[in-house]
Amino acid sequence: MKRIVATSLVVLAMAIGALAQSAQPADQTETVKALLKEVTELKARLAAVEAKLAEPAAAPAAAPAMTFTPETSSFVRGIKFQGFGEVGYKANDNPFGQSPAFGFSEGSNGNFATGDFDLFMTSRINDKTSVLAEIVFEAADAQSFNVNMARALLKYDANDYLKMSFGRYHTATSFFNQNFHSGKWLQTPTDRPLVVQFAAKGGMLPTQAIGASITGKIPSGKLGLNYIFEYGTSDTVRPDINSRTVATTDESNGNGTTLGLFAKPDFLPGLEVGGSFYHDRLNPTDTGLHIGQSIYSAHLMYLTPRFEFINEGFVIQHAVDNARTYHTPAFYSLISYNVSGKWRPYFMYQYANANVNRVVLDDIGLRHGPSAGVRYDFNSYVAAKFQYDRAMRRNPLPTINSATTQLAFRF
């Protein structure tokens, strides 16, 4: 383009020169004026073309403007991993030694164990949808491990009043079960209280299920009411916690329903009061019995960065073939205080009383006793715990004293 215009100008100049020499003087003035005007216009056009050509190469028209969008930001996209682990030593004076169900060697009165190794991951799909998964490598007898898909949830949070989750979840049968899961670093004591222990480790509640969980706020002003509804299939397989072998009872649960209500009032941040009701039917393997199971729970807790006070009470009702009904009361109470930012002494008392003639939970019997310990946080990632437990049982079963040290960490 540039060359064409330049050539045109040269030709015009030559023409002007030729005309100037050959034309008659009368016409020359007008002709020259017209040609000079044309040259001036062409020069202007050339300058415009040159200016345009001199501009830097334009950005591709399709390239979008760069803006900050958290949905596409590398800060939040992808899968976020967190991990929790533990290693500990536990000694006890149980004449039959330790049960193999807790990650300690069968029959041992003192050995090391790694406990649960927990891989926790989350991923945002968009601002309302996310995925949460928790895979736990559970320590079993003699340093063997079981892989447990503890939680796998597709979550959709429409707003504060409607939050839905689908997949495998920890049931809302207890506050502890819903908040502390498998990461020992998150909880103050070395292990869960027996009543809220995972069912696969001897706990008394259906702790896991597959189905749907819906929760959210209830418009209630400063009272801060929340609801929770769950419908899913649990499959509780409990070990006999008194057995030296891994004897289990498969409760073959039917579908279970959980209804919960709790308040987190504005006037005292950290306070939570609530309760739940759970119902399903059990068909324990090889018994031919059908048992209606209803679990009533209530909790009162007060949590601040320094102070921790958790109390939960339960009544577990089993109606066997609509003929016999057993009630099992259980509770635990935990109190701790962070005295210096690193040291947290704590005290816990737990109680459970199950009829030994019943079909399920017969291994529990009467158990109660205190636990006392101290937690030391080296930093925000590693904590050491030292705990003493005393479990008093119904005669003739002897009392069990145990001492546990645990190094719990997150990464």
Place this chain on the structure above:
Amino acid sequence: MKTKSTVFSIVAVAILLVAAYSGIAQSGGNVAVVVNPANPIDNITAADLHKIYAGDKSSWGGGLIVAAFVRTAPSHERDVLLKAIMKMTDSQYQEAWVKKIYSGAAAHEPLALPSNSMQLEAVRSQKGGIAFIAASEVKDGVKVIKVDGVAPGGAGYSLK
């Protein structure tokens, strides 16, 4: 003579340190709470700010999802949030969020950004955006809201 010189030097250094500290302390100033102009709210309570940054409130009215942003440490804005609203240390704040996300009660923590200009751009681009930004650095494209009915610089304004 030497002792006198040493004492003079110590006093001079002390005066410089005090002056420097005073400068740092005064560099704080009011911190404004800003939201996207599309958000209809003009006022927020300290209790609601606590809920947002504790993961207990995740949506505005009308289903608009809260997109909370926070400055990375160390920063005056983060300090104000932690001391005046959350009433906890930085490590306590981080641990609380680990527990919150682990419990499944919240999907993600507030996105930590290293500068106020990034916070401004983030709030501009997110209808549900909210951030703490030094009042002197607030620019167009965001809306400053009152906290407990008081605007930044007003009598009794708590975020400074």
